[in-house]
Amino acid sequence: xxxxxxxxxxxxxxxxxxxxxxxxxxxxxxxxxxxxxxxxxxxxxxxxxxxxxxxxxxxxxxxxxxxxxxxxxxxxxxxxxxxxxxxxxxxxxxxxxxxxxxxxxxxxxxxxxxxxxxxxxxxxxxxxxxxxxxxxxxxxxxxxxxxxxxxxxxxxxxxxxxxxxxxxxxxxxxxxxxxxxxxxxxxxxxxxxxxxxxxxxxxxxxxxxxxxxxxxxxxxxxxxxxxxxxxxxxxxxxxxxxxxxxxxxxxxxxxxxxxxxxxxxxxxxxxxxxxxxxxxxxxxxxxxxxxxxxxxxxxxxxxxxxxxxxxxxxxxxxxxxxxxxxxxxxxxxxxxxxxxxxxxxxxxxxxxxxxxxxxxxxxxxxxxxxxxxxxxxxxxxxxxxxxxxxxxxxxxxxxxxxxxxx
Ligand code: 7TS
Numbered sequence: 001x002x003x004x005x006x007x008x009x010x011x012x013x014x015x016x017x018x019x020x021x022x023x024x025x026x027x028x029x030x031x032x033x034x035x036x037x038x039x040x041x042x043x044x045x046x047x048x049x050x051x052x053x054x055x056x057x058x059x060x061x062x063x064x065x066x067x068x069x070x071x072x073x074x075x076x077x078x079x080x081x082x083x084x085x086x087x088x089x090x091x092x093x094x095x096x097x098x099x100x101x102x103x104x105x106x107x108x109x110x111x112x113x114x115x116x117x118x119x120x121x122x123x124x125x126x127x128x129x130x131x132x133x134x135x136x137x138x139x140x141x142x143x144x145x146x147x148x149x150x151x152x153x154x155x156x157x158x159x160x161x162x163x164x165x166x167x168x169x170x171x172x173x174x175x176x177x178x179x180x181x182x183x184x185x186x187x188x189x190x191x192x193x194x195x196x197x198x199x200x201x202x203x204x205x206x207x208x209x210x211x212x213x214x215x216x217x218x219x220x221x222x223x224x225x226x227x228x229x230x231x232x233x234x235x236x237x238x239x240x241x242x243x244x245x246x247x248x249x250x251x252x253x254x255x256x257x258x259x260x261x262x263x264x265x266x267x268x269x270x271x272x273x274x275x276x277x278x279x280x281x282x283x284x285x286x287x288x289x290x291x292x293x294x295x296x297x298x299x300x301x302x303x304x305x306x307x308x309x310x311x312x313x314x315x316x317x318x319x320x321x322x323x324x325x326x327x328x329x330x331x332x333x334x335x336x337x338x339x340x341x342x343x344x345x346x347x348x349x350x351x352x353x354x355x356x357x358x359x360x361x362x363x364x365x366x367x368x369x370x371x372x373x374x375x376x377x378x379x380x381x382x383x384x385x386x387x388x389x390x391x392x393x394x395x396x397x398x399x400x401x402x403x404x405x406x
Contacts, residue, residue, distance in 0.1 A: 001298040007382050009034040009290075020352025023387045028173050028331055028378035029356050030223045031204060033287075037226055040286035044279050052278055053252065053269075067278050070285030071268070077288045078218065079209040080235050084267035087234040087241075088281050092200040093123040095219035095234035096167070098271060099196055100127035102244040103217075104165065110136030113163040115193070117142040117150060117179075118368045119172045122361040124198045128167065137164070144368065149177045149325040155184050163193040170202035174360045174376065176307065176328030178202075182213045189214070194240070200224055204380070205303055205329055207296040210235050222280060227287035231280030234271070241267050248273035299381045303330035306379045306388065313392045319399060323369055330379035333360070336395065339402045341375040347401060348375075351394040353387075 007013050010032045015022050024032060044066060050059035052067045071083045080086055089095045104127070108114070114128045118141050132139045142158045145151050150168075159166060166188040170181050185195035194216040202208055204225035210218050217240070222231040236244075246253055246264060253273040255263040264270035291299065307330045314320055319337030336344055345357035357375045359366045366372060377391055 001294060001302055001381070003302070003382065003384055006294065007384075009036070010382050011035060011038075013382060017352040017354070018350050023351075023353040023390050025377040025379065025383065025387065025391060026354045026356050027204075027380035027383075028201060028224070028376065030229065031226050031380050032382065033228070034226055034290050036290045037228065037283050037286045041228060041279055041283045044282050049279075051275055063278055066282045066285070067276065070281040070288075073285040073288045074233055077208075077292070078203070078233075078235055079211050081211065082238060085235055085238050085241065087236070087268045087271045088277055089219075089232045089234050089271075090230055090277065091221040091223070091232035092121075092198060092219045093232075095217075095232055096123050096196070096198060097127045098234055098247050099167075099217050099219075099236070100131045101247045103194070103240065104128070104131035104137075105134060106245065108132075108135040108137040108164055111162060112137040112165075113140050113160065114138070114165045114167070115140045115142060115159055115163050115188075116167050117169070118144050119148070119150075119175055119177065119362065119365050120167075120169055121173055121198065121200070122363070123200075124167055124169060125364060128165075141364075142168075145325075147325045148175045148323055148369070149327075150179050150184075152180060152183055152187070155187055159187055159191050159193065161191055163188070163191050165196065166193050167196035167198065169198040169200070170208075171205070171329045171331075172324070173201050173331065173378075174333050174362050174365055174374070175324030176331035176333070177325050178327070178329055181215065185214050185216075201329065201331070204291075204299075205296070206300045216240055222284040222287060225284075225287055226290055228280050228283035231277045231284045233284075238267065241271070246270050246273065250274050252276065294381060302381055303379050306330055306383055306385065307332065309385050310377065310379070310388045310391075313388055314395070317392060317395050317399065320395070323374065330383075331376065332378075333374045333376040335371060335374050336399055336402075339398060341373045343402065344375045344395070344398055347398040348391070348394050351390070351397070353391055353394050355391070 048062040050063040052064040188195040196217040197215045199220040203220040218235040223229040341357035
């Protein structure tokens with residue numbers, strides 16, 4: 001993989017921020033977009049913008065082909081059996097909310113358990129809190145190991161015959177931990193529970209095969225994998241989706257509408273009420289083409305190298321605490337002694353280095369780690385070791401600045 005060729009395909013990277021070359025280390029929040037994706041959106045709006053599934057006119061047919069063609073690209077990308085199992089949503093958050101609101105409310109009752117982990121993103125916590133409150137089910141957390149990973153022993157201790165739903169992130173957006181979701185799915189199924197995977201941080205970086213994982217639902221966002229904002233995917237096994245009620249009602253998702261009741265379209269459209277996210281889906285299709293051309297195995301290997309390099313180099317910074325396991329995806333979360341993470345991010349920004357500071361939408365994890373917030377550098381296929389060197393030298397400056405001034 002030639003990173004300098006890849007960088008040329010991301011026009012946004014070629015700029016200065018605050019008088020320094022931009023070092024973008026915030027791809028876990030959202031990735032940058034290659035020309036191919038920008039061009040696909042441009043082409044759609046310039047040449048065949050139209051609504052889908054209704055008109056018989058030429059542009060309408062082209063838009064429908066683009067939208068449904070993107071669904072097939074997604075199906076292949078995650079190796080689902082059928083496009084009936086691919087529902088376009090606004091993102092991971094919406095996808096997880098659909099499962100909680102539809103499957104959760106219909107299948108849970110008092111005494112049932114929902115099992116998640118302490119490292120989850122808010123979008124894989126709050127929908128379950130809400131469904132637990134509505135149904136009387138109990139929400140339980142799988143504990144973490146000393147180095148902030150999951151152990152299958154603890155998973156086995158937490159999941160019981162009362163567990164009906166297990167929902168776990170594939171890769172942590174804070175710790176970089178890569179969770180053994182295939183093994184967890186096996187344990188969930190042995191207890192008669194379903195397995196949901198939050199794939200927001202895995203699909204951009206590694207090959208995902210939903211049949212191999214044998215998960216029942218899998219959620220992800222386009223904007224973290226070189227695609228546009230506002231598009232994401234809910235994969236669900238057909239036999240489960242068929243039994244579920246839609247959560248949004250209106251145009252597009254109906255078959256017949258009578259005065260007092262209506263019937264729904266077949267899968268996947270019954271879950272896609274209203275004019276769908278046409279441009280977003282077409283952009284996501286272009287992002288998938290791009291990622292497959294580069295090769296997900298190459299992307300993973302590159303990020304693995306960057307993560308190891310970053311762990312080595314960052315450990316040279318005096319007073320740094322790094323969170324998460326050694327074996328990790330391209331995410332490094334840290335704190336510098338006595339310097340607030342927002343101050344770290346502000347000083348780094350003055351040097352052109354973009355990192356995220358805050359609770360990373362994981363307040364229960366922050367509490368677990370006994371911190372209020374952290375700084376986080378996250379890497380993608382376009383990042384380089386030189387950028388990590390820049391991060392480290394800017395951090396050393398930050399540390400010196402705050403040691404001298406305060
Ligand atoms: N799950 C995980 C693991 C995430 O990292 C995120 C977003 C989401 C769900 C929600 O995705 P959305 O596209 O629906 O918003 N994570 C982050 C982050 O780490 N920084 O900003 C957004």
